[in-house]
Amino acid sequence: MKSIFVALSVLAYLLFAVVVEAAPDYYSILGINKRANEKEIKTAYRQLSKQYHPDKNSSPEAHDKFVEVGEAYEVLSNKEKRANYDKYGDPEGPQHHGGPGDFFNNMFGGHHGGQHGGQQRGDNSQLNLNLALSDFFQGKDMDFEVEMVNICTDCTGSGSSDGKKIKCKNCNGGGVVMIRRQLAPGFVQTFQSQCDQCQGKGSIVANPCKVCSGSGAKRGKRKYDVHIPAGFPRDGVQTMEGEGDAYPDIIPGDLHIVFKEDLSRSWGYRRVGNNLYRDEVLTAKEALGGGWERHIPYFDEIETEIKLSRNAQQMVRDGEIEVVQGKGMPFHNADGLDDDKHGDLFIQYKIVIPGGSKEAAGHVMRDEL
Ligand SMILES: [Zn+2]
Ligand SMILES: [Zn+2]
Structure with missing residues (x-):
């Protein structure tokens, strides 16, 4: 009986180990060790993103690598995410809060504050706000309760109704x-x-006070208005000092507002840092014969769509990447001033034929060649 139990725990451990190992190893993706400092991380990212940049290397493998490197950098360059990743293998920390759909979801106590001049400090509170990618792109003013x-x-x-x-x-x-x-x-x-x-x-x-x-103390609504500037980072935090839960005789903690991206409202775009990625599907006829035009929705208030097109006879390979320069996310300025600097937009073409697989599409193209 005992040996079965031991075997089961070993199995459970192995399963757990496999799950942990399945998370991407951001350090080896960037080719750095776990003690790398900020500068080493930045240098590694610069070199690799240059190496795999779709302008230089248009293979789908390079594109995947480029995205991977961007994701690794996004995590390791952020102190909080890196600490979570090191500790739990997950940049978001040990627990995930909320999901897409609602504008804001749950609140929960943060870490316990210490003593402050003899007076106890209350817990910090966290509020997650779910925004669409277009809100991160344009910046947004939000009034909420x-x-x-x-x-x-x-x-x-x-706590007294009459002070007695x-x-x-x-x-x-x-x-x-x-x-x-x-004793x-x-x-x-x-x-x-x-x-x-x-x-x-x-x-x-x-x-006692009846209220x-x-x-x-009593639960009740508070009103806030917050602003995020254009290009604000996903999972970026704004701290409202002293706006945590308030109780008599304590110094209230802070309210951390975390701006999450509602991934169900990203219009098919994926954001990595300041760049945007998107798959665009072409039929085999379009891919081989050219002569097509697409208008894809875009987040800019004036330029509400982006035109993609090929002339007749202009072929597109499956997995081909088109770089639309300056059509990524705006660069976020800490001072909140908007300027015109943007990342790039990477369109990857996927070719489909009715009733066929991607392999089949490849064959057709090779036959035609
Ligand atoms: Zn007493
Ligand atoms: Zn009262």
Whole structure:
């Protein structure tokens, strides 16, 4: 029985190990070791992205490599993501919050704050906002309401309906109680402890506030308006200092607003850093004969589409990549000022024939050649 159990745990461990190993090794993708500093990461990324850039190397393998290198850099160049990746094998951390669909989803407590000048600091809170890729592209002003714990406005946090206090009976007003504990027969330890009836204050509220049931705090809506500039990074964070949940006698923590990309509203684009990627499907007839035109939706408020086309007889290979320069994401400026710098857009053509596979399409093309 015992050996079966051991065998099962070994199996479970192996399965787990396989799952962990299945995550991409961003360090080996960039050809660096785990202790690489920021500069080494940047240098490796620059070299590799140059090497695999579709302008220089148009093979589909190079395209995949180029995307992979971009993803590895996006994770390792971000302190928080890198730490999560090192610790949990996942840049997003040990747990995933929310999914696509709703504008904002769940909130949860962050890490515990330390003591601040003797006064306790509350937990940080995190709010995830889901935005479409077009919002990241154009920048966005957002007004929203979120439910947080607030100081009760009726009793201004005192928990009392009339300000009257009475002496705590449990500690007789001293705020502390003596506790006797028998550790062994004949050996009793006595120690002082804060009174839990009055939290050491010595007095209690005579008539509790009806709005907050005497706690001094109550959940309620808060309104915020935030702005993200054009090109704001996916999973970028804005910190609202002191806007965490508020309770009496604590310094509230911060509210972290995380801007997530709702991947169901990306119009077929994939964003890696400042570049955009997109697959475009052509029929075998279009690929071989040319003479086609496509208008793909684009995020710019004025230039709402991008034209792709080939003249008659202009052939497109399966997997061919077209670079549309300057049509990627705008570069994000920390100062929030928009300028005209953009990344590039990479279109990869996929050729399909009705009732056939991609291999078949390849054969047709080779026969025609
Ligand atoms: Zn007491
Ligand atoms: Zn109250």
